[in-house]
Amino acid sequence: MFNDTVLKEIEGIKAKYPDRRSALLPSLYIAQREFGWLSREAMTCVARSLNLPEAVVRGTASFYSMYKHKPAGRHVIQLCTNISCMILGAGKLVDFLETRYGVPANGTSGDGRFSLVIMECIGACGTAPAMLVNTDFYDNLSEKRIEEILENYK
Amino acid sequence: MEKVLLKNIDNPNSADIGEYRKAGGYRSLAKALQMQPADIVEEVKKSGIRGRGGAGFPTAMKWNFAMADPKFPKYLICNADEGEPGTFKDRPILEKNPHLLIEGMVISGYALGAEYGYIYLRGEYPAAKDILEGAIEQAYKENFLGDDILGKGVRFRLSVHQGAGAYICGEETALIESIEGKKGQPRTKPPFPVNVGAWSMPTIVNNVETLSNIPYIIEIGGEAYSAIGSSDCPGPKLYCVSGFVENPGVYELPMGTSLRDIIYKHAGGIKDNGKLKAVIPGGISTPVLPADAIDCAMDFVAMPKAGSMLGSGAVIVMDESVCMVRVTYRAMKFFEHESCGKCTPCREGTDWLRKILERIEHGKGREGDINLLSDVAGVMSGRTFCPLGDGAAGVVTGMIKHFRSEFEEHIRDKQCKFRN
Ligand SMILES: Cc1cc2nc3c(=O)[nH]c(=O)nc-3n(C[C@H](O)[C@H](O)[C@H](O)COP(=O)(O)O)c2cc1C
Ligand code: SF4
Ligand code: FES
Numbered sequence: 001m002f003n004d005t006v007l008k009e010i011e012g013i014k015a016k017y018p019d020r021r022s023a024l025l026p027s028l029y030i031a032q033r034e035f036g037w038l039s040r041e042a043m044t045c046v047a048r049s050l051n052l053p054e055a056v057v058r059g060t061a062s063f064y065s066m067y068k069h070k071p072a073g074r075h076v077i078q079l080c081t082n083i084s085c086m087i088l089g090a091g092k093l094v095d096f097l098e099t100r101y102g103v104p105a106n107g108t109s110g111d112g113r114f115s116l117v118i119m120e121c122i123g124a125c126g127t128a129p130a131m132l133v134n135t136d137f138y139d140n141l142s143e144k145r146i147e148e149i150l151e152n153y154k
Numbered sequence: 155m156e157k158v159l160l161k162n163i164d165n166p167n168s169a170d171i172g173e174y175r176k177a178g179g180y181r182s183l184a185k186a187l188q189m190q191p192a193d194i195v196e197e198v199k200k201s202g203i204r205g206r207g208g209a210g211f212p213t214a215m216k217w218n219f220a221m222a223d224p225k226f227p228k229y230l231i232c233n234a235d236e237g238e239p240g241t242f243k244d245r246p247i248l249e250k251n252p253h254l255l256i257e258g259m260v261i262s263g264y265a266l267g268a269e270y271g272y273i274y275l276r277g278e279y280p281a282a283k284d285i286l287e288g289a290i291e292q293a294y295k296e297n298f299l300g301d302d303i304l305g306k307g308v309r310f311r312l313s314v315h316q317g318a319g320a321y322i323c324g325e326e327t328a329l330i331e332s333i334e335g336k337k338g339q340p341r342t343k344p345p346f347p348v349n350v351g352a353w354s355m356p357t358i359v360n361n362v363e364t365l366s367n368i369p370y371i372i373e374i375g376g377e378a379y380s381a382i383g384s385s386d387c388p389g390p391k392l393y394c395v396s397g398f399v400e401n402p403g404v405y406e407l408p409m410g411t412s413l414r415d416i417i418y419k420h421a422g423g424i425k426d427n428g429k430l431k432a433v434i435p436g437g438i439s440t441p442v443l444p445a446d447a448i449d450c451a452m453d454f455v456a457m458p459k460a461g462s463m464l465g466s467g468a469v470i471v472m473d474e475s476v477c478m479v480r481v482t483y484r485a486m487k488f489f490e491h492e493s494c495g496k497c498t499p500c501r502e503g504t505d506w507l508r509k510i511l512e513r514i515e516h517g518k519g520r521e522g523d524i525n526l527l528s529d530v531a532g533v534m535s536g537r538t539f540c541p542l543g544d545g546a547a548g549v550v551t552g553m554i555k556h557f558r559s560e561f562e563e564h565i566r567d568k569q570c571k572f573r574n
Contacts, residue, residue, distance in 0.1 A: 016313045018227075018353050024335030025318055063337040063494075066277045066319035078278075082239040083438055084396040086484050087476050087574045120321065120488055121239035122278045125396035125468070126403045135280035 002045050006034060010049050020050050028061050037068040073108040073115035075153040078132040081118050084125035093129055094118070096143045101150070113154070155382070158370045158390045159363065160406045163250040169285050171292040174253040180298055182369035186261040187306045189372075194265035195221070198368070200376025202388045207233055207324075207361030208437070208465050210387060210454030216358060217266055220348040223356040228268040231333070231352065231359045232259060234275045234282075235317055235324035238437035239488060240468030243392035243404050244362035248275070248282040251366070252289035256312065258365035260298060261372060263310040266358055271312040274329050277319050286314050321492040325540055326359040328494065339494045340540040363392055383409030384453045393452065395421040397471035398428055410456065413448040417471055428473035432556070436465025438485045439545035441552030442478075462552070477572030478557040479564050482550060483511035489546035500543025503534040507550055519565035527561075528554055 002010070009030060014023045027046045028038065035042040038061055047054040061067045068076075077097065081090045094105055094116075103109040103116045124130035127139035131146075138149050167173045174180070186194055199214035220228060232255065236244045247255055259271050275283055290312055293299040301309045315333050317323050323332045327341035330352045351357020367389055371379050380388045391409040393416050396402045400422030407420065413435055417423065424430050430445040435452065440463040443450075450460035457464045472481070490504040507530055510523055531547040538544050554561060564570055 019334065021335035022315075022333060022353075025332065026316065028318070029316065060335065060337055064277075064318035064320050066317075081484070082488060083434070083481055083484055084240055084470055087397055087472060087481070089574075119278070120491070121237065121241070123236055123242040123245045123276075125240050125242050125470070126394060128396060128402075132278070132280070137281060 037071050073112050076115045078117045078119045080122045080130050082121040085129040088128045090129040157406050159366050168250045169252050179253055182372040183257050186372050191265045197376035201371045201379040204387045204454055206363035220356045220358045223349050225356055228356045229352045230263045230268040230271040232273040232365055233359050234273050234362045237321040237324045238466045240437045240470045241466040243394045247362050247366050249285050252286050254366045256293050258368040260310045261368050264308055269309045273314045275314050275316055277317045322494045339496045386455045387453045393467045395469045398425040398473040399471045400425055410451040410453040413450050413452050424473055431474045432472045434470040436463050437468040440465040441548050444556045475573045478560045479515045482553045483515045485549050486511050497539035499534045500538045504546050506530050514564050517569040524561050
């Protein structure tokens with residue numbers, strides 16, 4: 001079960017809505033932060049703290065692409081390949097990440113350092129191509145710039 | 155034109171309440187709280203503003219529907235899902251001018267009799283979440299939010315609800331499902347959210363940019379506002395330009411600025427003196443326009459006549475190096491991935507279209523594939539539960555209409571010859 005601090009945090013979220021189920025999405029984010037990904041155990045904790053059936057929690061979580069349903073690498077790279085990024089070379093960057101860091105699209109590198117998630121538009125089309133590393137934003141990407149950036153994520 | 159939405163954003167501390175107030179911020183709220191709610195709605199009506207979320211629905215009309223419903227509490231939800239690929243116009247407001255949005259929401263909440271507000275923020279904007287939450291905290295401290303706003307006995311409580319990566323949650327009924335902690339699948343309309351919305355109560359959903367216009371409407375009055383831009387859909391508009399232009403970015407211009415001026419006058423023309431091939435004018439759900447069709451006014455009324463839509467005002471510019479088949483294929487991969495699965499024409503149709511487009515792009519296209527694409531798109535069109543499926547079909551139909559020969563070349567030559 002979640003520790004008391006986390007339970008209190010979830011209580012605070014529940015208070016923002018007229019109905020406890022509305023706290024489900026935020027609570028799933030918390031579970032993901034606590035467990036690293038949404039394991040069965042993580043989702044059970046969410047179900048218990050919101051008093052919801054586990055099937056409801058799992059079914060809802062499966063709909064949304066930002067919840068991790070398997071363990072991820074230490075750093076998660078979310079690279080946009082939608083049209084504005086694609087026409088400015090995002091596809092080549094996907095290949096580069098695989099050859100240089102051994103991280104395949106929507107997979108994790110053998111050393112567990114990086115996971116790569118192929119994203120739809122992340123709202124940086126004017127400075128494409130763009131990515132998030134964990135929650136940090138980077139744009140105007142090139143192979144060289146990616147190398148420099150990823151130096152900071154060991 | 156004086157900047158309204160992007161006012162002050164070059165100031166590195168523009169998101170701070172002190173800076174916002176120095177620039178005149180929260181004065182419209184003080185003014186609004188001296189007015190009767192009905193008079194505020196009247197000003198919004200006179201302004202002629204239409205919603206900036208994509209559909210261009212008249213804001214005052216939506217508000218009147220919600221106000222006519224006797225049920226309370228009412229909820230005001232700001233749609234900050236900004237998921238339409240190519241769109242990055244709400245982001246500068248959220249990150250650089252959050253108090254403008256908050257002020258707009260408090261005024262709107264007061265006018266509507268809504269005491270609770272939520273900002274449904276896409277999960278992909280983690281920086282905006284921190285900035286908004288910081289700004290909300292400041293606004294509570296200075297009594298612009300809370301249970302007795304500016305000592306006038308007005309209540310408005312506001313919080314951020316973070317989405318989790320589903321484009322369909324930008325559709326207002328799916329958004330409401332999502333805020334209720336469910337899968338984001340659209341609801342049957344009617345009943346409309348203005349009558350039966352979040353937690354079954356009257357709910358007003360408006361886009362970030364729409365709500366951020368409200369303080370200015372109160373400041374200068376609806377009539378003066380209605381003189382900006384196109385007469386049948388007035389106001390300032392954020393256009394976001396990406397792709398092969400010299401100066402991509404977000405431009406605040408009078409509504410109805412021509413697509414040609416947006417590209418050549420404001421965004422600096424085609425990158426590296428390239429030649430324009432095509433423009434997607436309003437985000438990837440809107441039909442493509444060929445290079446010779448850009449002399450059109452970018453507003454909600456004129457664009458349908460020009461063969462496309464204003465959508466989110468996301469202008470994606472493509473030069474001759476760009477392959478239209480690849481663009482269509484990538485767009486369809488997006489729609490297939492984002493289809494919520496509720497209705498068959500969209501769930502199956504996007505999958506079929508993507509498969510056909512994929513084989514054409516990869517040199518495995520078959521004789522008759524172009525007609526097959528048109529057939530599938532034709533069957534989907536008008537038969538999907540929400541506009542996502544319709545949009546997906548329209549993208550294919552528009553591409554084939556203007557760039558059929560490129561599809562034919564791919565099939566005939568069994569390869570793609572383009573660089574991008
Ligand atoms: C598939 C789909 C996605 C949408 N995405 C958004 C969005 O990201 N942001 C938005 O404001 N409106 C979006 N809309 C439009 C909303 O349903 C709704 O019309 C809008 O938020 C109303 O606000 P407005 O009246 O201020 O324009 C979307 C609609 C559809 C069908
Ligand atoms: S059109 Fe697509 S997204 Fe809309 S309800 Fe049908 S399946 Fe869902
Ligand atoms: S298309 Fe890549 S950030 Fe918008």
